[in-house]
Amino acid sequence: xxxxxxxxxxxxxxxxxxxxxxxxxxxxxxxxxxxxxxxxxxxxxxxxxxxxxxxxxxxxxxxxxxxxxxxxxxxxxxxxxxxxxxxxxxxxxxxxxxxxxxxxxxxxxxxx
Amino acid sequence: xxxxxxxxxxxxxxxxxxxxxxxxxxxxxxxxxxxxxxxxxxxxxxxxxxxxxxxxxxxxxxxxxxxxxxxxxxxxxxxxxxxxxxxxxxxxxxxxxxxxxxxxxxxxxxxxxxx
Numbered sequence: 001x002x003x004x005x006x007x008x009x010x011x012x013x014x015x016x017x018x019x020x021x022x023x024x025x026x027x028x029x030x031x032x033x034x035x036x037x038x039x040x041x042x043x044x045x046x047x048x049x050x051x052x053x054x055x056x057x058x059x060x061x062x063x064x065x066x067x068x069x070x071x072x073x074x075x076x077x078x079x080x081x082x083x084x085x086x087x088x089x090x091x092x093x094x095x096x097x098x099x100x101x102x103x104x105x106x107x108x109x110x111x112x
Numbered sequence: 113x114x115x116x117x118x119x120x121x122x123x124x125x126x127x128x129x130x131x132x133x134x135x136x137x138x139x140x141x142x143x144x145x146x147x148x149x150x151x152x153x154x155x156x157x158x159x160x161x162x163x164x165x166x167x168x169x170x171x172x173x174x175x176x177x178x179x180x181x182x183x184x185x186x187x188x189x190x191x192x193x194x195x196x197x198x199x200x201x202x203x204x205x206x207x208x209x210x211x212x213x214x215x216x217x218x219x220x221x222x223x224x225x226x227x
Contacts, residue, residue, distance in 0.1 A: 032213050034215075036216075041221075042220060042221070043116075043202045043204075043218030043219055043220055043221050044155070044202070044204075044216075044218045045218065046215035046216065046217070049213060049215070051213075091213070098143050098145070098160070098206050098208075098209045098211075098214070098216065099145070099157050099160065099170065099171075100155075100157075100204075100216060102147075102154045102155040102156075103154060104154060105154075
């Protein structure tokens with residue numbers, strides 16, 4: 001499995017941008033980079049994904065390095081509701097199965 | 113509203129008493145799966161189903177069974193629960209099991225305690 005490396009924890013202030021890094025130096029050419037987050041006492045929820053180009057959606061932006069060995073999830077204006085564990089995941093393709101391989105993620109704390 | 117539902121949300125049971133955790137999705141998804149989440153071990157896949165009547169083992173299938181008789185339902189069965197199956201369980205679904213870009217939808221979780 002292609003692995004990802006994320007900081008264990010990060011802290012930011014409300015209404016400020018947050019940049020969550022992820023290293024994936026063994027990524028293969030066809031791996032999609034997915035981000036999920038898990039709010040307290042809830043199931044994981046999809047945030048964003050990309051392959052090569054930067055991506056934006058209503059929740060966040062994803063910046064992918066040119067060599068694809070790292071990526072950054074950007075929350076443009078963090079709110080208290082964004083406090084969660086953020087997982088950077090490479091879509092693992094085993095016989096076509098949609099298994100998501102979750103690491104330990106980054107626990108994001110937002111200060112009011 | 114598009115969602116994955118699980119029941120029960122909380123369950124305390126005793127060793128050896130068969131139980132079923134139900135999972136249902138209303139998005140006409142082909143692919144469904146079960147994960148368990150344990151401290152320090154993260155989320156690990158138990159079983160998955162590519163479509164109706166097609167199921168296969170994930171990373172930690174021992175002690176669990178599943179069935180997929182209908183597209184919307186994917187129950188997790190513990191025939192003889194043991195304390196090491198005490199965990200937080202999540203059901204998930206996605207459109208197909210063959211595309212690497214589809215997002216997965218997760219249920220709210222079932223916290224199981226086996227005494």
